Amino acid sequence: MGDSVHVPAPAPRVHLTRLPGERVRVGTAGGEHDPDVVEDVDLAELPGLVAERETAHGEGPDGGPRWVWDDTARWYPALLAAGVRVARCHDLRLCRRVLSRAPAVDQSLLRGEDAELWDGLAPAQPSEPVLFSAAAASEHLDAAVEDARQLGAVAASPDAARLALLLAAESASALVAAEMTHAGVPWRVDVHEALLTERLGPRPPRGARPRLLAECAEEVRALLGSPGLNPDSRPDLLAALRRAGVDVADTRAWTIRRIEHPVAEPLLRYKKLSHLFTTNGWAWIDEWVSGGRFRPVYQPAGSATGRWSSNGGGALSFPVQVRSAAVADEGWLLVVADVAQLEPRVLAGMSGDLGLARAARGADLYQGMVDAGAVASRQDAKLGLLGAMYGATSGESGRMVAGLTRRYPQAFGLVEEAARAGERGQVVRTLLGRGCPALGGSWDESPDAPPDDLDAQDRHRRAYGRFTRNFVVQGTAAEWASCWLADLRNRLWRLGDGDAPLEGRPHLVFFLHDEVVVHAPAHLADAVVAEVEAAAVAAGTLVFREHPVDFPLNVSVVRSYAEAGKPGGTES
DNA sequence: CAGATCCGCGCC
DNA sequence: AGGGCGCGGATCTG
Missing domain, CATH: 3.30.70.370 (Alpha-Beta Plaits)
Incomplete structure (x- = not known):
């Protein structure tokens, strides 16, 4: 914890890392609470959820302490609102999650006082008033104790250096996330509304369709001879299509695109406009844009x-x-x-596949594979790589995978091995040591576990294999x-x-x-x-x-x- | 009637 | 027989 060095009241902007024991002003900003309420907080009296530790040499550009807290999302928004920028932190919730799944960590080192409470921490809600919630939880939890436990677990791991990097990057990401929400994307509501009005018509009253969307729906009804049809109802739409002689299995845009019937065009237009209206329309602006910022x-x-x-x-x-x-x-x-x-570049790096790394040297990795004579076209290169990373087993993609495996054995072998490990029920890990959820665990809670039939179990295993195959690459890319x-x-x-x-x-x-x-x-x-x-x-x-x-x-x-x-x- | 689930769509 | 997500509306369920 910080030493108790009291200094005069803070300037509006305070660099927290320079102020052990100082008083900072922390606003209870967010949610329905008055964003202007600001309290004086003595850092030495902060709840046990927050601690401070000296940063090891070489750990950061500026030196100075690292703030250790239960959850960046609990503390940082209020600090940012008060003008405080934190240089570096250790997010105990995020890091514990990583460590508790890391195959290279001795799990017994994570046990101890209140350990299960740390395991159970849910992400802090952005509107939670920072001081209230923290005070309640702090009676039980001590950040310094958990921090020591995590440091010990990392130090004892054969993968200590990579895990330490992962935890630092993870914690920094948490700072970035809070800062981005705080700053927001500059957003021109007038531009957005003009765009909506042009495509949909003026903003409709609540519950109604905008004019152009309604007209589109009417076209669909007329062409299908189904007055009163709600195009948003899949069963009704499917029935109407069949009555009109269009035999389709579902109502997806991809399916509709392939039918030959005059209704296809307005129906596709309806789907597009409807999605814009419901997902990024006026209601979205009301909820997520404020003060000219999308947050x-x-x-x-x-x-x-x-x-x-x-x-x-x-x-x-x-x-x-x-x-x-x-x-x-x-x-x-x-x-x-x-x-x-x-992701293909990450695969090249983590597998040490020099051939693929060579193809990755230019701005276009797929073209690099073409230039090396590994494939005939960019499209083939893309199909083969995506197929390998996603687990395609058939079609053109599957065939490309077979050919490219001979050309890039390390890269394609790595994802193949990850898939086989998953099919055997084993967990896999990223390059920096993040472990994937176990087969029976949070990956799939559905109780297909009892041997319903051998076929279903086999399918389940293969699905897990596709997950572990993709996990190693997607996770390392992250x-x-x-x-x-x-x-x-x-x-x-x-x-x-x-x-x-x-x-x-x-x-x-x-x-x-x-x-x-x-x-x-x-x-x-x-x-x-x-x-x-x-x-x-x-x-x-x-x-x-x-x-x-x-x-x-x-x-x-x-x-x-x-x-x-x-x-x-x-x-x- | 509220909550869970499914579907279809969007992003990578 | 293609990986990861979130979201809104419709539909299903207790």
Whole structure:
């Protein structure tokens, strides 16, 4: 815990890491609580959920302490609201989750006082008033005790260095997530609403369809001869289609696209408009955009593979259609960067496949495979690699896998071995040591376990094998991305003016698996581009130390997100 | 009637 | 016989 050194009342902006024992102002911002309520908190009196530890040499760029707390999402939003930026932290909940599944960790070292309470911690809710909830839990939990346990478990592991890197990257990701929600994506509601009005018509009263969507529904009804049909009802739509002589098995767009009937066009148009209206329409604006910012809620490592998920705002799935509303502030620009073919590159690095690493040297890995004579076309290369990583067993993709296995034995052998391990019921791990959920555990709770029939059990095993096959690559890609984010975060901070708050400097506003968006003052945009690229190089070195692989970026400097070019397409 | 589940769609 | 997610509406279930 921090020493109790009391100093005068804080400035509005306080660098928490420099203030052991100092008083900071912590707002109970968020939710229905008054965001202006600010309390004085003596750091020495913070609940046991928060501790402080000296940072080891070489652990960070600036030295200084590392804040250790139960959950970044519990503390950091309020600190950010009070103008406090935390340089580094250790998120005990996230890290315990990693360690408790890591095959290279002696699980007995994680047991002890209150250990099961730490296991049971749910992610903090963003609207939870920070001080109340913490006070209740702190009677039981002691961050310093849990921290010591985790440090001990890491130190005793044969994979200590990689695990330490993973935990640091994971914790930094948690800081990034909170900072991105705090800053938000600059969002032009007027642009978004104009787009909605153009495609859907004026905003309808609650419960009604907008005019153009309603007209589209009417066209569908007329063409099917089914007045009163609700196109949103799958059973009704299916029945109406059959009455009209269209024999289809389901109502998916992909299926409708292949039928020959005049209703296909308006029906597909209906589906598209309906999705825009329900997913990213006016209601979405009301709920997720405030103060000219889109503020989704991220869950770092929210998925089993370590990828982020998002439980608010649909941050990880908002369509290209509305990205034109993400517009930089006046005098600012957006730097949009994504990695072309992240997962194949990660596979090359983690497997040490020199042939695939050679193909990865250019901006286009698939073209690199063509140039090396491994495949006839880009398309074949893509099919083969995606097939190998997803477990395709048939069709063109399956055939490509067979041929490429001979050409790239290490890379294709690695995913194949991961699949076989899964089929045997074994867990697998990422390069930095994250373990996958066990076969009987959270991967699939459904009680298919009793040997219903041998066939079902076999299918179950193979599904798990496909999961473990993909896990090793997707999970390691997530680790690379976390390192990229963590390093970029520090670089952006150093780029800003010494006294400027987070939002006054170049800062991350969006992250989506292999893509970042930085909001930056126009005069710093070029410098940001350089830092984004440098961070990608640094991440590659950190994660794939012994087998370097290139991670070239597609970078755009734009006013609107919609202008960002994506030469890499949708692969990986 | 609330809550769980399914479907279809979007993103990677 | 293709991996990971979230979301909204319709439908099913207790």
